Amino acid sequence: MNAWDLTLLHQINTAWSSPVLDWLMPALSAIEAWLPLIIVAALIAAWRGGRRTRIMLLCAGIAIALGDGVVSNTLKKTIGRVRPRDARADVIVRDLGTASPAFMRLFEKPVVKPSEPNGATHGKSFPSSHTVNMFAVATVIACFRRRAGMLMYLLxxxxxxxxxxxxxxWPSDIPPSMAIGVLVGLGVVGLARRIFQKV
Structure with missing residues (x-):
């Protein structure tokens, strides 16, 4: 582990913490909690938008399936990097509280606790599937709707x-994951354009 990676991890994970971020950051990570709203927004966009919007949504879905199910999954199994919370005892673990349905987790008190490494692993660290998926979708949207894409890149x-x-x-997981997501998004859009041009 590089010294800068560990230093930056402690800076972001510990030094820059606050009660507001203790809720906001897990909320951003909890994609499954936002899934009902995402599905509704996608359905409305498909209904109200034109052919271009529907193609964009199709490309976004393919990009997630490819980025998450194929690229991220393969790299995680191949590289096998352990997550910080499973590797070190000086990491703070944050998550939303438990509730059902998952959307209700957003209204629960966040869980903040020190990590307790015991040899068990909860998934692999590289790449970050969340980051890959989000940047793949942001890239697809940017190719069709530039302004909306820029906002998605910020998110x-x-x-x-x-x-x-x-x-x-780890902090060093994120930049490569961003790049992978952008490449996946560009690849899907590029392939879709070729197919629709031929059609």
Missing amino acids: AAAVGCSRVYCGAH
Whole structure:
């Protein structure tokens, strides 16, 4: 582990903490809690938007499936990097409280506790699937709707930071994950354009 990686981890995970961030960062990381709203927004966009919007949503879905199910999954299994919270006892673990349905977790008191490494692992650290997926979607949106894409890039960057704040990823996991997401998004859009041009 590089010294700068550990220093930056402690800075983000510990020194820059606050009660507001203790809720906000886990909330950004909890994609499943936002899933109902995301689905509703996508359905409204598909209904109200034109053909271009529907193609954009299709590309975004393919980018997530490819980025998460193929690229991230393969790299995680191949590299096998352990998460900070599973490797060190000086990391603060943050998460939303438990509730059902998952959306209600946003209204629960966040869980903030020191890590307790015991040899067990809770997933692998590299790459950050959250970051890959968010940057893939942001890239797809930017290719179709530039202004909306720029806002999505800001949200994607915040999600990437939240993964370090919550103790789930090392800082050095995030920039490569961003790049992977951008490449996946560009690849999907490029392929879609070729297919639709031929059609």
